[in-house]
Amino acid sequence: MDWDEPVIDERDLARTYDGGAYADSWAGVLDYRAVMRYASQHPDKGSYAISNAQDIPRGRVRGWVDDDGMPDAARGIETVRELGWLDATYRDDAFLALNTLVANVFSGGSIATETYTPSFALNHRDHRSHVIDALEMAGLEHEFYHEESEERATEVRPTTGGTVLGRTLAVLGAPVGPKTEIGDLTLPSYLAEAPSEVCEFFVLAYLANRAIHHRDKETVQIQEERPKSYREELAALIEDTANESVTVGPKQVTIPVAAARSLGLQPRYRKPVDARE
Known part of the structure; x- marks a missing residue:
């Protein structure tokens, strides 16, 4: 095993998104990249010419080239790359932070099924819980919920990048949705x-x-x-x-x-x- 190779596969990340017109959302990312590469190499070509050259519907090409649109999966990959997670190896602080957050999903957190937004319960150390350090190490800001409640544990959630964090943790093997409903729950394969x-x-x-x-x-x-x-x-x-x-x-x-x-x-x-x- 090469511990200096990136751990997260962008294809797996893309497939956590709804592909829309694409059955495989990764295929949409590849089409988007092909269109943008062709457009940069042929700046005089319009969406009609690019559509014909790439054999991709013009409406889709127009949204990407003329309206600065982007498939959700491509945008998510771009965000994860900017945060430094996509290129992180086992030895990098960014991955150690993500690894810690995966452990927290299993032991004191959850990832929402529909939105992929993660929430983490604070442990006995309260606002000094290690999960706060992990979020900060991952480059994310956070806020607290249920601080005044006597019936619910205080939770911390990222205020930026929450859905891409949840999707990234899911790619790494964190469970999505209620863990009690996952009959074959297993620890991350990595x-x-x-x-x-x-x-x-x-x-x-x-x-x-x-x-x-x-x-x-x-x-x-x-x-x-x-x-x-x-x-x-x-x-x-x-x-x-x-x-x-x-x-x-x-x-x-x-x-x-x-x-x-x-x-x-x-x-x-x-x-x-x-x-x-």
């Missing part, structure tokens, strides 16, 4: 090939939101009512990261003292928010 520090960032971000500490012992637990296969996958990732054994129970993953110490977990006695939704 973790199998990632450097150890990427896996460690993911695990520590996950545990910062979901780990339950006890006053009378150093053993740490994660309450997980998701499928057993998911609990086993999560336990294996934690075990590989800690280089110590981790056990799986009917509704939990238990991190024994040796593994907790290896991960450098600091005791706390506040139960984390329920992140099942």
Whole structure:
């Protein structure tokens, strides 16, 4: 595995968008690029000539060339590139931020099904939660929701680039929609090939939101009512990261003292928010 190669594929990102007239939204991006390349090489040609040359409907060409239009997928790719995510490798801070945000979707957040807008619940550290640092590292501004509510956890959401962030996290393997409705929920596939520090960032971000500490012992637990296969996958990732054994129970993953110490977990006695939704 080449850890210096970009992780995010622009084709996968394009396919999170509705292609409109295109069954495959990536095909729309390719047509758009072909039209704009031809137009730049033939500045004297109008939309009719370009349409004939590229065999693309004139109305579509006119919208791109004359009206500065752009397919949503092409615009999304451009935004992600400008943010520095598209070219990010496993070793780049931009990817480490995205990796942390993916972990937060699994452990304390969600991505809206229709809009792809992500929301992240703050953990016991409240406004010092690590997810805020990750959003800032990714180059995004944010705002808080439900701060005055006693019934809902305070959430943080990006104020700019929210939908492209959600789509990018989805491409990386973050679940979209209610996690309780995803029967085959699995951890991101990139973790199998990632450097150890990427896996460690993911695990520590996950545990910062979901780990339950006890006053009378150093053993740490994660309450997980998701499928057993998911609990086993999560336990294996934690075990590989800690280089110590981790056990799986009917509704939990238990991190024994040796593994907790290896991960450098600091005791706390506040139960984390329920992140099942």
